[in-house]
Amino acid sequence: MNLEFYIARRLIKKNEYRNGFSRPIVSIAIAGISVGLAVMIVAIAIVTGFKKEIAEKVIGFGAHFQVVNFDSNKSYETLPIYQEQDWVEIVAKMDGVKSIHKYIQKAGIAKSDETLHGVVFKGIDSDFKWDFFEQYLLEGETLTIIDSVRTNNVVLSKYIADALGLKLGDSFGAYFIQDPPRMRRLTVSGIYDTQLEELDKIFIFIDIKQLRRLNDWQNDQITGFEIVIDDFSKLTEYEIILNRLIGNHFSKGGSMLKVRSVKDEYPGIFDWLSLLDMNVWVILILMVTVAGINMISGLLIIILERVNMIGILKSLGARNISIEKIFLYFAGFLISKGLLWGNIIGIGICIIQYYTGIITLDPSSYYVSTVPVNINILHILLLNAGTLIITLLMMILPSLIVSKISPAESIRFD
Numbered sequence: 001m002n003l004e005f006y007i008a009r010r011l012i013k014k015n016e017y018r019n020g021f022s023r024p025i026v027s028i029a030i031a032g033i034s035v036g037l038a039v040m041i042v043a044i045a046i047v048t049g050f051k052k053e054i055a056e057k058v059i060g061f062g063a064h065f066q067v068v069n070f071d072s073n074k075s076y077e078t079l080p081i082y083q084e085q086d087w088v089e090i091v092a093k094m095d096g097v098k099s100i101h102k103y104i105q106k107a108g109i110a111k112s113d114e115t116l117h118g119v120v121f122k123g124i125d126s127d128f129k130w131d132f133f134e135q136y137l138l139e140g141e142t143l144t145i146i147d148s149v150r151t152n153n154v155v156l157s158k159y160i161a162d163a164l165g166l167k168l169g170d171s172f173g174a175y176f177i178q179d180p181p182r183m184r185r186l187t188v189s190g191i192y193d194t195q196l197e198e199l200d201k202i203f204i205f206i207d208i209k210q211l212r213r214l215n216d217w218q219n220d221q222i223t224g225f226e227i228v229i230d231d232f233s234k235l236t237e238y239e240i241i242l243n244r245l246i247g248n249h250f251s252k253g254g255s256m257l258k259v260r261s262v263k264d265e266y267p268g269i270f271d272w273l274s275l276l277d278m279n280v281w282v283i284l285i286l287m288v289t290v291a292g293i294n295m296i297s298g299l300l301i302i303i304l305e306r307v308n309m310i311g312i313l314k315s316l317g318a319r320n321i322s323i324e325k326i327f328l329y330f331a332g333f334l335i336s337k338g339l340l341w342g343n344i345i346g347i348g349i350c351i352i353q354y355y356t357g358i359i360t361l362d363p364s365s366y367y368v369s370t371v372p373v374n375i376n377i378l379h380i381l382l383l384n385a386g387t388l389i390i391t392l393l394m395m396i397l398p399s400l401i402v403s404k405i406s407p408a409e410s411i412r413f414d
Contacts, residue, residue, distance in 0.1 A: 004322055008329030011306075026334060029298035033338025033391070034345060036287035040383050041346030042373075043283045049374035051273045054367055055232055057196040058266050060132030061203060063101075063226035064235060066265065067246055070256040076107045076120045080221040082252040087245055091227060096238070098228045101127040104211040105223045109175040110156075110204065112164040117201075119160060121174065123208035129228070133192050133205075139168045140190035143205060150209040153189035157200035161191050182214055195363035198269070235261055288387055291338070292394040299331050299398045324399040331395040332388075339384050350375050 069079040083102050092100050104123035109116050126145040133142060133155065143155055156166075166172055166188050174184045186206070194200055212221065229238050242259045251257050263270045303310070313323055350373045353359055357370035 004325040005329050008326050008333065011326070011330055012333045025301045026298045029294040030334055030338040030341070032294035033291045033335055033387070034341040036291040037339055037342025037383065037387055038346035038349065040284055040287050040387070041343070041380060042349050043280055044379050044383065045346075045350045045373040045375055046371055047276045047280050048376060048379065049372035050366075050368070051276065052374050053372040054196070054269065054273060055262075056132070057194050057367065058199070058269055059228070059232070059262055060194065061196075061199045062262055062265055063228045064232070064262055065227040065229075065239065065242060066224050066260050067227065067242075067257055068224035068260070070248070070258040076105050078105075078223060079255070080215070080217050081224060081255045081257065083220050083222050083225075085225075085251055088225070090245065091242070094241075096230045096234065098230055099127070099129050100225055100227050101125065101129065102208065102222045103128075103224065103226055104208050104215070104217075106176065106211045106214065109177070110160065110164060111173045111175060112166060112170075114165055115163065116175075117160060117163045119156075119204050120202050121154075121204050121206045121211060123206050123211035123223075125208045133194075136192045136194045138191050138193050140188070142190055143207065145207055150213070151207045152184070152186050152210075153207070154186045155190035155192060155205040156188060157203070158191055158193040159197060159200040160204065161188065163201070176214055178214075184210065184214070195369055196367045197364055198367075235263065284383075288390050291387065292391045295331060295335065295391050296394060296398050298334065299327060299395055300401070302330065303327060303398065303401055324396075327399045328392065328395055331399075332392060335388055335391050339388060343380065343384065347375065347380070 067081075069081050071079050088100060091097055102125050106121050106123070108119060108121050110119045111117075124143065124145065126147065128145070130142040138158060140155070143151065143153055145151070161167070164172060168188055168191060171185055171187045174186050176182045176184075192200075208222070212219070215221075227242070229235070239259065239261050246257050247259045249257060310323055314320075353371055354373050354375065359371040361368055361371060363369045
């Protein structure tokens, strides 16, 4: 057995039962590591959970990528493209691509008997996936699109329904400013609430055939395609691939296409989310620094209490590096104990919040009603490994004091 490791383990056992000055100091050091790690776990879980929740909501409205006409139009309406494209089948078969669907987008005004509200009508076809909106559907049902029949039903948000004073089954007027102006009478078949107010207050989902007819477009003309992928972290990778395959190429009808990612479409939201990363790094640095300082203080006190032992070991021929290893092992035991309790506290808090949602938020400000948490095992392992390595490296400096202790003086030390 490793002699230094054996002595360090014996010191740990002895320290647990003694009432010396070092015991409360060591307890404080362990508590500092525990609290620090717990705070880091909770901070990482909340930030990653928050970013994941908001990103999923934004993607639910606009997919990961949109392929549209390459024009200079910055509004919600662009020139049409044809839905028969050579690249569609190729993209649909790509690894990591979940779905690809057609859409038409058109701005308009929704009007009830009492008020009106500016909205964007998003026309969807039978290939649209309702998985996301089904999670947030409060009343009614999603649209059933049939190729041969045009439906007047729409799905809108609770925000728009409240603004217009509408309920499930109510009808309202939709006005479109064009030449000539047009109006449609629509019926509410479903009401959703994603709590992402910035988008909830805009979008109403409608049969794509309604908008195609309003635009006087041909049956194979659309605003564009939306592409959904499996992994948001690979957004940049897929954007490069799609741009090479689709972007800046002429398609049927002579239109040049462009690919825009969800980050390009909603830069404000994603820039805001990216700022949260800086907050996390500040927390991590502060917590590790505090934990390290606590451990340095604890180890210095322990070394001073063990001056006699150090002198005896040196008189028996032990080298400085061997004695330093004893105290580094000792510090490692204490850090591990702190990490254990930190994991229990941090993961416990995350699990409680995940299943109970006990900590709530104002959805109008944060886009979610409860604090979201994302428990990622890899993040927790990296936090533990990083904390252990950094704090142990910080322990090297106080352990060097061992080399300054003289055997003759330390044995007489009282």
